[in-house]
Amino acid sequence: MGSSPRPGQHDAIAILDYGSQTTQLIARRIREAHVYCELFPWDAPAEQVLALRPRGFILSGGPAGVYEPDAPTLPSYVLESGLPVLGICYGMQLLAHTLGGRVTRAPEREYGPALVELLEEVDWLAPLRDRPQVWMSHGDWVEQVPPGFRVLARSPNSPIAAMEGPQRRIYGVQFHPEVAHTPAGREILAHFAVEICGCRPTWTPAAFIEEAVERIRDQVGGGRVLCGLSGGVDSAVTAALVHRAIGDRLTCLFVNTGLLRRGEPEQVVATFRDRLGMPLVAVDATEEFLSALQGTTDPEQKRRIVGERFMRVFEREAERLGEVDFLAQGTLYPDVIESAAPDRPGARRIKTHHNVGGLPERMRLRLIEPLRYLFKDEVRAVGEALGLPEEIVWRQPFPGPGLAVRVVGEVTWERLERLRAADAIFVEELDRAGLLREATQQAFAVLLPVRSVGVMGDGRTYEEVVALRAVTTEDFMTADWARLDPDLLARVSNRIVNEVEGVNRVLYDVTSKPPATIEWE
Ligand code: XMP
Numbered sequence: 001m002g003s004s005p006r007p008g009q010h011d012a013i014a015i016l017d018y019g020s021q022t023t024q025l026i027a028r029r030i031r032e033a034h035v036y037c038e039l040f041p042w043d044a045p046a047e048q049v050l051a052l053r054p055r056g057f058i059l060s061g062g063p064a065g066v067y068e069p070d071a072p073t074l075p076s077y078v079l080e081s082g083l084p085v086l087g088i089c090y091g092m093q094l095l096a097h098t099l100g101g102r103v104t105r106a107p108e109r110e111y112g113p114a115l116v117e118l119l120e121e122v123d124w125l126a127p128l129r130d131r132p133q134v135w136m137s138h139g140d141w142v143e144q145v146p147p148g149f150r151v152l153a154r155s156p157n158s159p160i161a162a163m164e165g166p167q168r169r170i171y172g173v174q175f176h177p178e179v180a181h182t183p184a185g186r187e188i189l190a191h192f193a194v195e196i197c198g199c200r201p202t203w204t205p206a207a208f209i210e211e212a213v214e215r216i217r218d219q220v221g222g223g224r225v226l227c228g229l230s231g232g233v234d235s236a237v238t239a240a241l242v243h244r245a246i247g248d249r250l251t252c253l254f255v256n257t258g259l260l261r262r263g264e265p266e267q268v269v270a271t272f273r274d275r276l277g278m279p280l281v282a283v284d285a286t287e288e289f290l291s292a293l294q295g296t297t298d299p300e301q302k303r304r305i306v307g308e309r310f311m312r313v314f315e316r317e318a319e320r321l322g323e324v325d326f327l328a329q330g331t332l333y334p335d336v337i338e339s340a341a342p343d344r345p346g347a348r349r350i351k352t353h354h355n356v357g358g359l360p361e362r363m364r365l366r367l368i369e370p371l372r373y374l375f376k377d378e379v380r381a382v383g384e385a386l387g388l389p390e391e392i393v394w395r396q397p398f399p400g401p402g403l404a405v406r407v408v409g410e411v412t413w414e415r416l417e418r419l420r421a422a423d424a425i426f427v428e429e430l431d432r433a434g435l436l437r438e439a440t441q442q443a444f445a446v447l448l449p450v451r452s453v454g455v456m457g458d459g460r461t462y463e464e465v466v467a468l469r470a471v472t473t474e475d476f477m478t479a480d481w482a483r484l485d486p487d488l489l490a491r492v493s494n495r496i497v498n499e500v501e502g503v504n505r506v507l508y509d510v511t512s513k514p515p516a517t518i519e520w521e
Contacts, residue, residue, distance in 0.1 A: 010036035011199035014054035018062030025178040033190035034201035056197030059091025066097040084169040092172030099146035110157040127184035134175035205385040216245035223325035234330030258286030259402030299521035306401040405521040409449025443470035454504035463504040
């Protein structure tokens with residue numbers, strides 16, 4: 001079974017992952033500099049990493065100490081390649097340790113913002129001159145640099161905050177240039193990739209589209225492709241790319257589960273069939289999903305039911321469409337990375353994330369995954385370059401099991417409609433205030449299985465409760481609750497209680513992730 005080959009014609013950086021929470025951000029920053037890069041577990045086979053033909057390496061941070069007996073090590077091919085290497089935090093300590101310097105436990109753990117002072121003038125750290133704030137997160141430090149290395153910067157808690165071995169083109173920073181709290185970081189990483197490693201910045205949405213279209217044509221030949229549309233940006237961009245490549249030999253299938261937000265099913269049809277002219281088959285399976293969910297309140301059980309039912313409906317409807325050879329799926333790079341590192345500590349599964357991964361085998365279809373090497377922000381840029389409408393390109397993430405996991409307790413049509421009405425009011429008010437993209441990355445309403453007493457006019461009410469959730473986040477792995485304007489919340493609450501029958505109380509969720517998750521189920 002094929003998936004999509006990696007983009008081939010770009011100068012590239014290989015990033016070795018030592019387990020830091022922010023490794024993916026390194027890759028995103030490099031890609032933002034229009035340089036292609038890939039992430040590998042630090043112990044990936046040499047052939048696999050070298051097949052990328054990298055022009056340089058970045059070693060990420062990580063939780064271990066280099067002097068611990070089972071600490072991750074530096075694979076020998078990295079130094080043998082003679083290519084430039086940048087070590088970040090653990091990566092820098094590993095370089096120092098391997099090349100004959102000394103790394104020890106710091107007297108104090110340094111965590112949070114710090115100011116660095118440059119001790120030498122070097123081009124790659126020049127952006128720190130104006131913006132010396134950096135983000136530190138380490139318990140160990142480099143006490144002595146290896147022979148032939150120079151100390152370039154220090155911070156109050158790190159006498160060696162940056163180092164270089166210019167002859168061997170080896171560089172290290174104790175801070176994290178990839179995070180937003182290091183304002184000069186973006187430029188430092190771009191400088192490493194472009195100036196030091198000599199990568200040409202050719203990785204752009206336009207170049208990606210051109211190559212992807214060509215690859216899809218090659219892969220599909222004269223065959224036919226099926227693509228499931230959910231209304232989300234990933235499947236939309238996948239479909240648009242495939243459509244550009246093979247035109248009407250693509251058929252899109254949209255299953256209305258009855259678990260979508262207000263107006264979504266209509267919007268999918270209006271956008272894809274009417275506006276973009278794609279062949280689209282829309283199926284309403286609401287009754288089927290609702291009866292399968294009847295009586296179920298357990299979140300994981302709901303997820304399973306929706307996932308299985310989706311597979312069944314999709315398979316049945318696809319069969320009705322006649323002969324197809326390929327299934328196009330909007331798998332993204334983070335999914336690929338996660339599945340390459342199943343035993344990573346901390347990667348314990350908190351919720352079963354529903355996807356349709358089992359479908360291609362069951363349907364004996366070959367798979368095309370044109371977005372397999374893209375991050376979400378790149379998918380959005382490609383979507384924009386393909387001319388997809390803004391409401392699709394910038395659509396907030398929506399869980400596969402849909403509103404089934406936002407109607408806490410039993411899922412009935414009446415409760416779904418109640419939630420849809422409340423959710424639409426929340427989103428509409430955010431949008432009206434111009435906050436939908438700016439103040440929050442994900443905002444929605446949740447219907448709770450609780451009734452509370454209220455008073456309306458002269459009468460006592462005893463009705464359901466809606467919780468509003470709005471978060472700010474960079475990667476959805478951690479999140480903070482959005483500090484929304486109290487007047488806006490007041491407006492939303494008033495409207496919900498007045499306009500949505502059966503709801504007499506509105507709450508605002510002020511919990512971050514962790515310890516809570518973004519969704520309630
Ligand atoms: P949690 O609730 O785990 O959610 O903090 C993190 C992000 O993932 C989305 N989410 C899902 N996405 N299938 C998906 O495709 C799922 O089953 C699922 N559950 C949660 C959630 O909306 C948030 O953006």
